[in-house]
Amino acid sequence: MRQMQPPQGLPFIKMHGAGNDFVILDSRGRQPVTTPALAAALGDRHRGVGFDQLAEIRDAEGADFTLDFWNNDGSRAGACGNASRCVADLVMAGLGRDSVRFGTARGTLAATRRADGLVSVNMGAPILDWDGVPLAEPSDLLHLPIPGDPAAVGMGNPHCVFFVDDAEAIDLAREGAKIEHHPLFPRATNVEYASLTGPDRLRMRVWERGTGITLACGSGACATAVAAHLRGLAGRHVVLDLDGGTLEIDWRDDGVWMTGPTARVFDGWLAPEFLAAHA
Numbered sequence: 001m002r003q004m005q006p007p008q009g010l011p012f013i014k015m016h017g018a019g020n021d022f023v024i025l026d027s028r029g030r031q032p033v034t035t036p037a038l039a040a041a042l043g044d045r046h047r048g049v050g051f052d053q054l055a056e057i058r059d060a061e062g063a064d065f066t067l068d069f070w071n072n073d074g075s076r077a078g079a080c081g082n083a084s085r086c087v088a089d090l091v092m093a094g095l096g097r098d099s100v101r102f103g104t105a106r107g108t109l110a111a112t113r114r115a116d117g118l119v120s121v122n123m124g125a126p127i128l129d130w131d132g133v134p135l136a137e138p139s140d141l142l143h144l145p146i147p148g149d150p151a152a153v154g155m156g157n158p159h160c161v162f163f164v165d166d167a168e169a170i171d172l173a174r175e176g177a178k179i180e181h182h183p184l185f186p187r188a189t190n191v192e193y194a195s196l197t198g199p200d201r202l203r204m205r206v207w208e209r210g211t212g213i214t215l216a217c218g219s220g221a222c223a224t225a226v227a228a229h230l231r232g233l234a235g236r237h238v239v240l241d242l243d244g245g246t247l248e249i250d251w252r253d254d255g256v257w258m259t260g261p262t263a264r265v266f267d268g269w270l271a272p273e274f275l276a277a278h279a
């Protein structure tokens, strides 16, 4: 039998934020490596590592780093709040700082470590015009012409938010898969079901575009909080209980801040033959 070799290959880090899990590749100082084929292969929980999103860190000008996000079906995710918090946590620890600025597809975002150790990210202003979300045609964003009367909010990615009496009672796999590809969303959509459980507190479940059911979704929590406020259901500072944990949303003048836990789970190396097979 061949002896186990010392670690070699491409290093990666596995983290999660409230159960929304990520593979993180640090490509600062080198060419980015992620392709749709690599993201899909690595995202396979049986034949790869498994993740909800892959985040690749790249060099940046005018910010501390740049982030690209991928779903586990190999598609791009324009925004990912929980991965942003996880990577910010890593980079802040590495730099010995309590704040960072980073570039994403929707512009430069900021993250900070709070006194209680939780990491906050400013996800920017919500996108509240139909072609920004994007929708296929002009619609009332707060009341889409879809059964169930959902709202649409863009957070750098599209979200379709349903307010229901009991989020637990929804057949998320069935409904989520159906709404993800509704023709009103030309680039598909993430789907959230939320119910009010107390003053400024919501229970939320999510079906993510390109990934399916996840335990938490940061941009989805932001979109849900924004829609809840605009519908008069809650204030601008709300707490959301997701399957994997609790996220706090604060819609301030400078953007929608999202706060929650981060955890580093393990570090590993991608085998060179795995990379070569899925380049």
Ligand SMILES: N[C@H](CCC[C@H](N)C(=O)O)C(=O)O
Pocket (backbone or CB within 6 Å): 020, 052, 053, 071, 076, 077, 078, 079, 080, 081, 082, 083, 157, 158, 190, 208, 209, 210, 211, 214, 216, 217, 218, 219, 220
């Ligand atoms: N989990 C992420 C969102 C991923 C969104 C992705 N599924 C898309 O295609 O937009 C978050 O914490 O914001």
